[in-house]
Amino acid sequence: MGKGKWVFGGTAEGGSALWKPLILVAVLAAVLVGCGGGGGSREDEPIKIGVILPYSGVYAQLGEDITDGMKLYFEQQGNEIAGRPVELITEDTEANPQVGVQAARRLIEQEGIAVLTGAVATPVAYGVIDITQRDNIPFVVSNATGNDVTRQGAENVFRVSVSSYQVSSPMGEYLVEQGTKRIVVSAADYAAGHEMAAGFMEGFTRAGGEVVDEVYAPLGTNDYSSFLTRIRQADPQGVWTFYAGSDAVRFVQQYSKFGVEAPLYGTGYLADQDTLPAQKEAAIGIRTSLHYSSDLDNPENREFKSSFREAYDRQPSVYAVQGWDAAWLIGEAIKATDGDTEDKDALIQAMEDVEFQSPRGPMTLDENHNPVQNIYIREVRRLDDGTIGNVVVDTIEDVRDPGE
Amino acid sequence: MISAEAIISQLLNGLAYSLMLFLLAAGLSLIFGMMDVINLSHGSFFMIGGFIGIGMVDALGNFWLALFVTVLIVALLGLVAELSLLRPMYERGHLDQILLTFGLALIIEDAAEWIWGTTIQSLPEPESFSGSVEVLGVVIPAYRLVVIVVGLLLAGAMWYVLERTRLGSIIRAGVSNREMTSALGFNIPAIFAGVFVFGVALAAFAGFMAAPILGVYPGLDFEVLILALIIVVIGGLGSLTGVFWVSLLIGITQTFGQAYFPAASALIIYVVMAAVLLLRPEGLFKRKYA
Numbered sequence: 001m002g003k004g005k006w007v008f009g010g011t012a013e014g015g016s017a018l019w020k021p022l023i024l025v026a027v028l029a030a031v032l033v034g035c036g037g038g039g040g041s042r043e044d045e046p047i048k049i050g051v052i053l054p055y056s057g058v059y060a061q062l063g064e065d066i067t068d069g070m071k072l073y074f075e076q077q078g079n080e081i082a083g084r085p086v087e088l089i090t091e092d093t094e095a096n097p098q099v100g101v102q103a104a105r106r107l108i109e110q111e112g113i114a115v116l117t118g119a120v121a122t123p124v125a126y127g128v129i130d131i132t133q134r135d136n137i138p139f140v141v142s143n144a145t146g147n148d149v150t151r152q153g154a155e156n157v158f159r160v161s162v163s164s165y166q167v168s169s170p171m172g173e174y175l176v177e178q179g180t181k182r183i184v185v186s187a188a189d190y191a192a193g194h195e196m197a198a199g200f201m202e203g204f205t206r207a208g209g210e211v212v213d214e215v216y217a218p219l220g221t222n223d224y225s226s227f228l229t230r231i232r233q234a235d236p237q238g239v240w241t242f243y244a245g246s247d248a249v250r251f252v253q254q255y256s257k258f259g260v261e262a263p264l265y266g267t268g269y270l271a272d273q274d275t276l277p278a279q280k281e282a283a284i285g286i287r288t289s290l291h292y293s294s295d296l297d298n299p300e301n302r303e304f305k306s307s308f309r310e311a312y313d314r315q316p317s318v319y320a321v322q323g324w325d326a327a328w329l330i331g332e333a334i335k336a337t338d339g340d341t342e343d344k345d346a347l348i349q350a351m352e353d354v355e356f357q358s359p360r361g362p363m364t365l366d367e368n369h370n371p372v373q374n375i376y377i378r379e380v381r382r383l384d385d386g387t388i389g390n391v392v393v394d395t396i397e398d399v400r401d402p403g404e
Numbered sequence: 405m406i407s408a409e410a411i412i413s414q415l416l417n418g419l420a421y422s423l424m425l426f427l428l429a430a431g432l433s434l435i436f437g438m439m440d441v442i443n444l445s446h447g448s449f450f451m452i453g454g455f456i457g458i459g460m461v462d463a464l465g466n467f468w469l470a471l472f473v474t475v476l477i478v479a480l481l482g483l484v485a486e487l488s489l490l491r492p493m494y495e496r497g498h499l500d501q502i503l504l505t506f507g508l509a510l511i512i513e514d515a516a517e518w519i520w521g522t523t524i525q526s527l528p529e530p531e532s533f534s535g536s537v538e539v540l541g542v543v544i545p546a547y548r549l550v551v552i553v554v555g556l557l558l559a560g561a562m563w564y565v566l567e568r569t570r571l572g573s574i575i576r577a578g579v580s581n582r583e584m585t586s587a588l589g590f591n592i593p594a595i596f597a598g599v600f601v602f603g604v605a606l607a608a609f610a611g612f613m614a615a616p617i618l619g620v621y622p623g624l625d626f627e628v629l630i631l632a633l634i635i636v637v638i639g640g641l642g643s644l645t646g647v648f649w650v651s652l653l654i655g656i657t658q659t660f661g662q663a664y665f666p667a668a669s670a671l672i673i674y675v676v677m678a679a680v681l682l683l684r685p686e687g688l689f690k691r692k693y694a
Contacts, residue, residue: 189670216666226660246524257547259536
């Protein structure tokens with residue numbers, strides 16, 4: 001696993017085999033006439049898209065979800081954009097910046113990719129931005145939330161997920177509005193955890209809330225009992241947290257056993273598609289903020305959910321949505337340049353002009369290429385079909401990253 | 405000011421965590437102490453104990469019955485591993501055994517990913533222990549009390565068997581002098597197989613008991629393996645008593661450290677290990693057997 005090529009549209013169908021060479025000849029002729037014999041044709045050359053994601057380790061599922069979201073888009077395009085077949089070349093980053101940088105370098109220097117996308121972990125994104133800038137390769141960040149990914153204002157860097165600040169600060173204001181004024185903040189003790197917590201606390205204190213204690217637990221903590229005891233002793237009105245993946249499962253399960261009365265809040269990673277099946281009843285009542293919710297009732301989301309389920313036999317996660325949007329951004333931009341991926345400035349310009357039709361609802365890009373989008377306040381409930389899932393209880397519209 | 409209530413809560417938290425660590429490290433220590441084999445696939449048996457446990461709870465609907473069946477299944481897997489892979493290795497050095505058991509751990513990890521997927525799964529605690537209870541004036545989850553009690557019972561039982569029964573003395577004799585014990589008419593290969601299977605069964609038992617607290621996922625195997633190795637090293641390789649006291653030491657310092665010096669909490673266990681290795685390289689407790 002890990003490394004591999006995944007090629008679309010390898011062979012032409014019987015019917016198309018006849019007319020394809022004809023078109024090719026016609027196009028060749030046109031190009032020859034037009035350029036006076038200058039360049040060759042790119043028409044049949046595949047569009048190579050480099051994908052750097054973790055396919056092993058703790059983030060493997062995220063890598064898988066993003067990839068499946070991308071594949072779904074390209075499959076719906078008949079595996080061709082502007083007449084050129086699409087080739088995704090995937091590399092496993094193991095969520096490790098060193099491995100990620102090497103993978104990106106290999107893709108750019110040896111594979112000659114047109115566009116690079118991926119980066120689940122923020123350090124991977126930071127490491128790769130420099131390399132892509134040197135060759136002006138468009139880099140579509142499909143997960144990493146570090147604020148500075150887009151705040152550097154790099155021309156070639158786009159993000160289709162969300163910034164830490166953007167996803168965490170709206171909850172701060174929302175909680176004060178709801179009458180929660182005394183809160184304990186608890187987050188995983190690493191860069192992203194601190195950035196998320198800082199974003200939340202800025203929104204919360206600006207609106208007039210008071211943070212009575214901050215508790216940071218190491219990544220991969222297996223026993224949260226001492227942290228939970230400390231939280232209980234602070235006797236807050238609410239507890240806001242940033243935990244993800246297996247940390248989120250353990251924290252939520254142990255929280256529910258420790259008899260902390262205060263309701264639990266957090267970013268969407270605390271209780272989502274990937275963690276809810278393991279958290280079960282323990283998650284009911286948790287409110288989180290995220291730029292997507294599975295229950296969003298818009299045509300794009302309904303269509304996305306049903307085609308994703310048909311293709312992969314599971315519910316799409318927010319990561320799958322990000323993969324879809326990354327592929328959309330790349331695909332629609334290349335359509336706009338009529339398949340030209342050589343002129344990077346033109347391609348980047350086309351990417352800035354892409355109009356999204358995202359399952360997450362309205363989405364545009366700001367001047368730093370970070371999405372302007374709704375942040376949804378979701379509550380975990382038992383749904384009508386008996387499963388446990390998120391229900392949108394409030395929407396904070398058109399949230400943008402402050403950009404500095 | 406730290407209240408008495410906080411101290412009692414943290415002590416109980418620490419005790420539960422300690423006994424979870426003891427359950428986890430006991431099997432590794434036993435196999436090493438009795439057989440002089442470092443079993444790096446210990447964490448893998450812990451993990452599949454959790455995975456199979458989740459399936460069994462689903463299928464059988466009863467936590468304790470599922471626990472029994474799971475331990476039985478994993479013990480059988482352990483027996484197969486002993487007969488087919490480890491037995492030819494006893495004559496060879498530690499390096500060969502380490503490579504073999506490490507390879508086995510990698511295979512089990514990949515197989516687990518393939519069978520159970522990469523996402524974390526959880527095992528619900530038994531209905532009757534799913535709430536929280538009040539002990540000494542503080543509230544703790546009932547299941548943590550179960551872990552404390554089960555851990556203490558198991559530690560007592562293991563100590564009794566090894567120190568006070570005929571079987572225990574045969575095992576200890578086999579470790580000190582294999583040829584002599586064999587000459588006295590005891591079937592050493594059978595005893596070794598038994599010890600290995602029991603060690604693996606302990607790993608599965610620990611994996612099952614810890615699953616409601618830790619969850620189960622590929623990757624857990626190596627996380628717990630490292631913890632178990634550290635405890636066994638600090639305790640003095642192969643000393644079961646050492647494992648017991650060191651589990652308490654680590655569990656309780658880590659819990660208090662996390663509560664009052666959270667910034668240092670990730671380091672505590674490694675600092676303790678480094679200090680012990682510097683000051684008492686043979687471990688805190690001398691090897692009792694062998």
